[in-house]
Every structure is written in structure tokens, then in C-alpha cells.
Amino acid sequence: MREKSKISGGKFKHTCAYYPSILDLQFNNNFWQILRSSNGTFFLYGAYHDNRTAVQKPTIRILGMINRIEPKVKTHCLLWYDAARDPLLTPVVEYKYIWNKIWGNYKHGILQPYLMACYLPNPADLIAKKFKIDQIPVSVSLTEKGCEPPTNNLLINNKVPAEKKRFAVCVKGLDFLQVDLSVRLVEWIELLGLLGADKIFLYELEVHPNISRVLKYYQKMGRVDLTPISLPGDQPNLPGLRHLYLKSKIINKRQNELIPYNDCLYRNLNSYDYIALLDTDEVIMPREVSTWNELMERVLAKAPAGQPFASYNFRNVYFWDDAEHSRSLVASIPGHMHMLQHVYRSFNYTKSGQYVKCFHDVQKILLLHNHYPLACSKGKCTSYAVDPQTAHLQHYRSDCQLKKTNCQVEYKQHLVKDTTIWRYNQDLIPRVNAVLRNLGLL
Known part of the structure; x- marks a missing residue:
């Protein structure tokens, strides 16, 4: 992961959040990071690049648990690209509930499993930022207010082996x-x-x-x-x-x-x-x-x-x-x-x-x-x-x-x-x- 000092020097004016150092992150324990929103706490476990042909658009998915049912709070993905000073900001477009309410525990306050999704920027936006069209972000932060300082940063899984x-x-x-x-x-x-x-x-x-x-x-x-x-x-x-x-x-x-x-x-x-x-x-x-x-x-x-x-x-x-x-x-x-x-x-x-x-x-x-x-x-x-x-x-x-x-x-x-x-x-x-x-x- 990059250090803040490597991307924030010189006269460059940041238009969004700084890349967080490890000291800025809130860890719940060794394997979970936190976003405290105005309506619920998110415990984040992993992030993944999904560009399967069957999905609507290339997507970054975030896996975690939230102490809310049917979360309503609007959240955003800060997509961090290698060597870029600012992240690209995209909204969370869905919260997929990995459970069925008839199975029990369907109430606020109990941690519920969710998969969140943010679409990757379209090629025109990447070109405008002088990125390669096929460039994939290396990590993602989940925030409530867009470019606010993030309290989490998940490495994006994007393993592509030579042979399936x-x-x-x-x-x-x-x-x-x-x-x-x-x-x-x-x-x-x-x-x-x-x-x-x-x-x-x-x-x-x-x-x-x-x-x-x-x-x-x-x-x-x-x-x-x-x-x-x-x-x-x-x-x-x-x-x-x-x-x-x-x-x-x-x-x-x-x-x-x-x-x-x-x-x-x-x-x-x-x-x-x-x-x-x-x-x-x-x-x-x-x-x-x-x-x-x-x-x-x-x-x-x-x-x-x-x-x-x-x-x-x-x-x-x-x-x-x-x-x-x-x-x-x-x-x-x-x-x-x-x-x-x-x-x-x-x-x-x-x-x-x-x-x-x-x-x-x-x-x-x-x-x-x-x-x-x-x-x-x-x-x-x-x-x-x-x-x-x-x-x-x-x-x-x-x-x-x-x-x-x-x-x-x-x-x-x-x-x-x-x-x-x-x-x-x-x-x-x-x-x-x-x-x-x-x-x-x-």
C-alpha cells in the first residue's frame, strides 16, 4: 500500500480525500475495518473486482456486516488507483442482503451480512483522469459523505491466474x-x-x-x-x-x-x-x-x-x-x-x-x-x-x-x-x- 507522503507532496491541490495511512484506519480486530455512519455501523471484511460477462457493469464489491436491516444510508466508494493522487468517487448502488428474514435475527442492532456494490468509472472518466481504460483500482474506502477522510481501506482482490x-x-x-x-x-x-x-x-x-x-x-x-x-x-x-x-x-x-x-x-x-x-x-x-x-x-x-x-x-x-x-x-x-x-x-x-x-x-x-x-x-x-x-x-x-x-x-x-x-x-x-x-x- 502507498504512503500518504508519496502522493501528497508538491503544489498539487487535492480535490478529494488523502490516501489514508494505516494509523487513520479503524480496526475492529485483525480482520475487520469500520465505517461509523449516521445510521448504522459497517464492519468491512473484503473487497473484490467483478468483471464477469454476466454482470451489468464492471463492479467493485465490498463484503461485510452492518447492524441494520434494509440499510438506507447513502454511502460511497473511494477508488484508489496506483500512482494517482486523488481517488475516484462512485456511489454504492446496492446493498445485497445475504440472508432471508424468515430465518430469524431480522432486527436492528444484530449484525447482518451484506454485499455492497460500486460500479467502476466509465472509460471516458478514466481517460479524463489520464488513466488507462483497463486500469483497476488497488484498494477501496467506504465513506458516507463522499470525500470525507476514510476510516477504512480494503485491498481489492483481483486474482487472474494463467490457467483456470x-x-x-x-x-x-x-x-x-x-x-x-x-x-x-x-x-x-x-x-x-x-x-x-x-x-x-x-x-x-x-x-x-x-x-x-x-x-x-x-x-x-x-x-x-x-x-x-x-x-x-x-x-x-x-x-x-x-x-x-x-x-x-x-x-x-x-x-x-x-x-x-x-x-x-x-x-x-x-x-x-x-x-x-x-x-x-x-x-x-x-x-x-x-x-x-x-x-x-x-x-x-x-x-x-x-x-x-x-x-x-x-x-x-x-x-x-x-x-x-x-x-x-x-x-x-x-x-x-x-x-x-x-x-x-x-x-x-x-x-x-x-x-x-x-x-x-x-x-x-x-x-x-x-x-x-x-x-x-x-x-x-x-x-x-x-x-x-x-x-x-x-x-x-x-x-x-x-x-x-x-x-x-x-x-x-x-x-x-x-x-x-x-x-x-x-x-x-x-x-x-x-x-x-x-x-x-x-
């Missing part, structure tokens, strides 16, 4: 303070690699030391991208207290999770064809082919021609962890291979549209929720339901969810043995064992 890859997986903030899931995590990461995940993007609140070792190992290999994250506002960030808060404030937890999900989308607009939002106990499992690439070839061949589907969703089915349903261990499979050992699942799938996970078409999505897209570039989002015989979401659980009173009847009385995952045994077992030995976990 196929599949990325995004994982919400990991909160495993005392639970050691390191061995299961290795099995999960290696299985996703065999399926065709090019990279896994994980966000970290707090994890067990062994989990941290696993993640750093894969990060060093380039297979994992690990981003630390925190909660904004007056929400707790002391690890033990934060864990209790997220466990008891479920709706607040769900709203906070939408920040890493959408950050992962916008950081990778130009890098991948599809992204999947998965938890570490979930796998999108092809049942007729071996890889996600082969799966999508088959799905696209079956889907109605000419339909601009924004996502492809997979029905959820539970694989139970508990001893009653795991029966006995398979002698030829190491006991630490949790998914390979647990092959009894519910005969019944959860209802169509419930607890699904998707492959999201990165070019069509504006807002993401855990289970499906909330907004798309061409208006209403369309999602294609993949036939469970083609592929499904294998969800490994220890027991029924607390509020699912009918779970025992619907999902635990009638079980079937599903060994689809065993097709990966020959490759998966030695890969997992090699990593565990390398890390001293076996």
Missing part, C-alpha cells in the same frame, strides 16, 4: 478447539483430491494443534489455502468463549458463516469453473463414475439443454458413525479410515431441496448460502437436482440432530450398506497412511 481450474471446495470457519479430527481430516482431504478437487479453501477460527499441523502440511503442498478469520463487532473472539457463543447462538453462527463462503466465491471468480461449499464430514460422491469431472460431464448431458443452471444440487443422505450401525470393522481396512469403515447409511434421503450441497457455477452466482445460491447474475437462481442414482451427498454424522425428533424413525430404522467409497481403497489408504506417518499421527 475446474473445482474448488470452500469450508467455513473451523471451530474445533478441543476435538482432534486430524486423522479424519487427512482422509477427507485425500478423498477430495482423488475425486478431483483442485484446491480446498478453509477458514480457521480455532483448531486443535494436530488439526493445525495437518492444515499447514497441506498448505505447504499447495493443496489447501488456509485463512484465519474472526467475528466482527462485539461478538467474542476469545477461543473458549467464542466456541460457547457459536454453539448457543445458532442463527448468529449461520449469519457469520456467510462471510467466508462469499469471500471464497469472490476471491476465486477467475480461478475455477465450480465451487462446492462442504463441511469436513461431507462428500459429494459420484455413484456411476469415479471423478467430479466425469460426474459433471454426465450431469450436463442429462440436464435440459439451454437451461442456464446456476448450481447443481445433490441430495443429502446420512452415514451413521455410532457403533450400533457401524457393525464390525472391516479387517482389510485400517481402523482409522473413518469413511471407509462406515458404509451403513439411511435408506431414506432427506427431502428434495433439504440439506443439499451444490456445485456452483462461478460465472452465474452473486450470493451464496450454505445449501444453495441466494442471488444470481441473471435474476432468479436455477438449480438442477442431480438424480441420487448418479451422485449424492454423503453426510457422516454421529447421531440425529437435536431438533429432528422424527430422525430415529425416518433415518435410522432402515439402513442399507453402501460401499461406493470402496472403489478408492487402493489409492486412498496408502495416501492417508503416508501423510499420517509423515506427521507422526500414526
